[in-house]
Amino acid sequence: MTVCLSSRHTVSASRATVFTPRPLVAAIALLCAGTVNAEPLQMQTLQVEEDRLEATAVVDSEELALHQARDLKDIFRDTPSVTVGGTTASSEKLYVRGLEDTNLNISIDGASQNGYLFHHSSNFNIEPELLKRAEVQAGPGAADNGPNALGGSIKFVTKDAQDLLKPGQSVGGMVKGSTESAADAVKGTLSVYGEVAPNAGLLFTTSARNSDDYRTGGGDEEEGTGGHQRSYFGKFSLLDQGAHSLRLSAEHNEDTGIYCVRPNMECQPFNNAKVDTELSRDTYTANYDFEPGSRLVDVHANVFHSSTEVDRTSLATGASSNAKVESVGGDLNNTFRFGPEAMNNRLTLGSDYVEDESSTAGFDETARNIALYAQHRMTLGAVDLSFGARVDDYRTEYANGETLDDTDVSPNASLNWRVGGGVELFTGYATAVRGNKGREALLIDGGVGPGETLVVEPGLEAETSRSTEVGARWKGEGILTQRDRAGLEVTYFDTHFDNYITEGSAGDVTTITNMEGIVTSKGVEARATYGLGGWDMTLGYLTMDLEDNQGETVVDDMGLGNQTGDRWSLDNRYTFADPQLTLGWTVTAYERLTDLPDGQSERAGYATHDLYASWVPGDMPDLTLTAGIYNLFDKEYSDQNTFYLETNSPRGITPGAITSPGRDVRLSAAYRF
Numbered sequence: 001m002t003v004c005l006s007s008r009h010t011v012s013a014s015r016a017t018v019f020t021p022r023p024l025v026a027a028i029a030l031l032c033a034g035t036v037n038a039e040p041l042q043m044q045t046l047q048v049e050e051d052r053l054e055a056t057a058v059v060d061s062e063e064l065a066l067h068q069a070r071d072l073k074d075i076f077r078d079t080p081s082v083t084v085g086g087t088t089a090s091s092e093k094l095y096v097r098g099l100e101d102t103n104l105n106i107s108i109d110g111a112s113q114n115g116y117l118f119h120h121s122s123n124f125n126i127e128p129e130l131l132k133r134a135e136v137q138a139g140p141g142a143a144d145n146g147p148n149a150l151g152g153s154i155k156f157v158t159k160d161a162q163d164l165l166k167p168g169q170s171v172g173g174m175v176k177g178s179t180e181s182a183a184d185a186v187k188g189t190l191s192v193y194g195e196v197a198p199n200a201g202l203l204f205t206t207s208a209r210n211s212d213d214y215r216t217g218g219g220d221e222e223e224g225t226g227g228h229q230r231s232y233f234g235k236f237s238l239l240d241q242g243a244h245s246l247r248l249s250a251e252h253n254e255d256t257g258i259y260c261v262r263p264n265m266e267c268q269p270f271n272n273a274k275v276d277t278e279l280s281r282d283t284y285t286a287n288y289d290f291e292p293g294s295r296l297v298d299v300h301a302n303v304f305h306s307s308t309e310v311d312r313t314s315l316a317t318g319a320s321s322n323a324k325v326e327s328v329g330g331d332l333n334n335t336f337r338f339g340p341e342a343m344n345n346r347l348t349l350g351s352d353y354v355e356d357e358s359s360t361a362g363f364d365e366t367a368r369n370i371a372l373y374a375q376h377r378m379t380l381g382a383v384d385l386s387f388g389a390r391v392d393d394y395r396t397e398y399a400n401g402e403t404l405d406d407t408d409v410s411p412n413a414s415l416n417w418r419v420g421g422g423v424e425l426f427t428g429y430a431t432a433v434r435g436n437k438g439r440e441a442l443l444i445d446g447g448v449g450p451g452e453t454l455v456v457e458p459g460l461e462a463e464t465s466r467s468t469e470v471g472a473r474w475k476g477e478g479i480l481t482q483r484d485r486a487g488l489e490v491t492y493f494d495t496h497f498d499n500y501i502t503e504g505s506a507g508d509v510t511t512i513t514n515m516e517g518i519v520t521s522k523g524v525e526a527r528a529t530y531g532l533g534g535w536d537m538t539l540g541y542l543t544m545d546l547e548d549n550q551g552e553t554v555v556d557d558m559g560l561g562n563q564t565g566d567r568w569s570l571d572n573r574y575t576f577a578d579p580q581l582t583l584g585w586t587v588t589a590y591e592r593l594t595d596l597p598d599g600q601s602e603r604a605g606y607a608t609h610d611l612y613a614s615w616v617p618g619d620m621p622d623l624t625l626t627a628g629i630y631n632l633f634d635k636e637y638s639d640q641n642t643f644y645l646e647t648n649s650p651r652g653i654t655p656g657a658i659t660s661p662g663r664d665v666r667l668s669a670a671y672r673f
Helices: 025-031 061-066
Strands: 057-060 082-085 093-096 105-108 131-137 153-158 171-180 185-197 200-210 228-241 244-260 274-290 299-314 320-338 345-360 363-380 383-397 403-420 423-434 453-456 463-477 484-498 501-506 509-514 518-532 535-547 567-576 580-590 606-616 623-630 664-672
Touching (some): 061 131
Parallel strands (some): 453 509
Antiparallel strands (some): 057 131, 131 153, 171 185, 200 228, 244 274, 345 363, 363 383, 383 403, 403 423, 484 518, 501 509, 518 535, 535 567, 567 580, 606 623
């Protein structure tokens, strides 16, 4: 199987473009309005880490439970900078500000999840029930954020037994059942946890979900979308044992079903037939922390092993294929605290390592990266500063034995200024490099089979990115009444992505080459919040221009990124203290995408409405009942984040995009004991 290089990737000249933000004048005016007393703002749908230099969006476990999250799309439904393509777990792809997950540093408890299996299918899945939080670093990244963060990083952190035990409880558990109407799905989860010794906890969680082909808006069924998901997870957590903490975890995640060869497209007998598919992931992690109370010693160590594998068997011919990516690595660092307490000097010195091996059909490729890094964070009065650098030494050995290897330095710096009156201004700049990039595992036999030739372009260089962002945030209380609260954050971002490594085929020759020119992702991300008593409202907005080396909009460029129309999200919820009841309504809308290259069809805009509720009965505090109606008005639409097949596609494939699920009624009950 070969992949053809698009002709637009061969043009050397890059054209400068001007980005014009959509109207945000009113929002900026509000941001710069009169000062008020600044107090911490409670933002239920999206939290932000206390260290403003990191500006990390955090989705927590309470939010995931409220929306009955079942996959990546549900996890990030309220995070403006993150979008998710695909309509099932087998086809989902993450995008941060338009750049695909292959260009991000994704990890679970520090374990790298950067394997690239197949450009039409998902590279990564996780059971939302396991998560304590998901952290998104969309802006300029620090040196200790890990390797390969060309477009940012996403860190998933799993729960400990201690997070689930009630005060005074030594052993506990949770059983949960749920249903989903759009796919006639049922799901069950069982967790057992306990304290086996002082400060030592054990947690075991298993979940299973079975679904049929889902129903689209309007009533049709989308073939090849029903499947079975299974998750098994165990974790040992020794916390605050003197100066020591240790966490050991093991996870097996699998997704099986009769899916299409290309699950992000509609099934078609001629070129997208059904195959019996199993997508699995096994991840093992160990995390150790040593904090003896000395300002000069704060050690963190991590080691991991992770493997992702896909097995497919054709229903028509019985032919099978297999691809696998195995990753091993670790991280070791120490944070030194010194100088006056008011300056809060924190210098982190460390080293991280990752090695990936991709294999299929008897061929394999390896890619490794070892780095030294330093990151210094400090406070000077009202100004927080962070600056540092990584030195990455990388090597990729392709299937024909040729290599890409070199060493690069990636500096970064960021600043946050607390102006006063609840107003903060921030800016940052960061660079990143990736030279340990293997090809997608299912296709690495391309160019190395009998009669085929694989060519690595002389002078092949590592991929690099340069990210800049600047913005302002404000939060306060007593705006319109004495009891209300509000906040606003506006960020302009600009990422330049250079030397993108791609491959093209001509006859029996496959060539690995750098795409000439620069890919740019620039735009504005904004979030406004308002609350009064038990009512909270959050408005999110993302507008971006993702352009290739010719200044053309990048759409459906799998492995690189995808442009969408402007995204709006509005969440309203009211929480009653007695009884413990939360009612909510969310609207997610994408504007029509019209600025496209010649030959590309416009993408229709759409809006979906979701209602949700969670209730803890007053006389049964261990029982939580949750209900939701997603896509309330049964809208028939195709998600702009999902691959769209154009009319000039080869091999007689019918053009179009897979249709998203229609109205979905979700019900769940969870009982803790």
